[in-house]
Amino acid sequence: MKKIILALLLAAFWSSCKQEIPMVNLGIDDVYTVERMKKVILHPEFPGEYQWSMKNTNGQDSVVSTERDYIFVAEKPGNYSVKLNIIDSENPIEHSVQIVVWEEEVAYSRYVSQVFEYRPAPGQFVNTMPEYEDGDTEETMRKKAQESISGKNDVMVSLGGFGGYITFGFDHTVVNAKGKKDFKVRGNSFYAASNPNPDAPAEGGSCEPGIVLVSLDENDNGIPDDDWYELAGSEYYKPETKHDYEITYYKPDADKIATPQPNSPISDTTYIRWTDNLGQQGYMAKNVYHTQDYFPKWLDSDQLAFNGTILANNAVDESAGKNGSYYVLYAYDWGYVDNHPNEYEDKISFDIGWAVDGNGNPVHLPGVDFIRVYTGVNQQCGWLGETSTELARAEDLHIQDPTILPNP
The missing domain is CATH 2.60.40.10 (Immunoglobulins)
Structure with a gap:
């Protein structure tokens, strides 16, 4: 009997202990x-x-x-x-x-499905690529940018001067495939058919490099509000490349008096003033070829500020006597948008494995949900105007285009 009573007491004791210890789920x-x-x-x-x-x-x-x-x-x-x-x-x-x-039930698209942000810096193609119309807002201009580059649409969008950017994504996560390029972005870069300098590199013409940032939707809310990582291209670690650069553009007064350059297509040499965090200042000039406002008309602000990595200038005046009549913008080796012609697919393609954090340390991302491109130089090229990155269609290289038959 004593053994039975002891067993019952022990059972009650262990039962009470189990009730007092909460079971926590690993999650x-x-x-x-x-x-x-x-x-x-x-x-x-x-x-x-x-x-x-x-x-x-x-x-x-x-x-x-x-x-x-x-x-x-x-x-x-x-x-x-x-x-x-x-x-x-x-x-x-x-x-x-x-x-x-x-396998997905509905096939993914190889192409951009959404533009989340369109915020160009001032530039000679701003308000025309895409076109601003009276009453347009930041949202309607975002939609116009989306119409330009989503799906198989291949209409150029201009990002203006340094820092101007666009953020876009696909209908799926772009996977970081080991040992492969993951996506490509088309621009309007070209190599010059001729160059007054016979010793110049062949990869030069109109190359307007845009820097690429990527982000993974870690909080899974569908909004590009997570950490951003730069894809470190060929220039990232070079001493002439500056990180944490900041620039502010100032909207010109409506009654500003133009200061044209004599015997030149430049109609206003002091059109849009800028300052930066290196203590420098200067102007974005206006030319007779583009007479519309260069400051984004849909933004209700007198100043626009941008920050990021700035590359060394890539434009060289190759004209005889250096009179500014023939500028050549030379391509960087790899890792930038609008930096090589579109037929050079490897040069316009990007590897998520190039991602680095703010200190330049490599970061492993399994994939990305958001891609941002911004103009990577602050450069004025005489009558050619400012250097501004343009881009059009972007494609996930891991999704087969259903209209293209696979190789037998």
């Missing part, structure tokens, strides 16, 4: 199913030191992240296994997650 399921090129965001609730791993090509566990959250994206359908180790002296945890990835 991660055992199995997930998702379409390819869509994100699975894994967020563990337990604290500790995190280590996410997956099998590599040799079948061995390979650490893929040490951040608390792990975002999984797959280019191809299949069964994937992700293992989480939470290293904690009191409560170590090992948890395996199976992710089943299937």
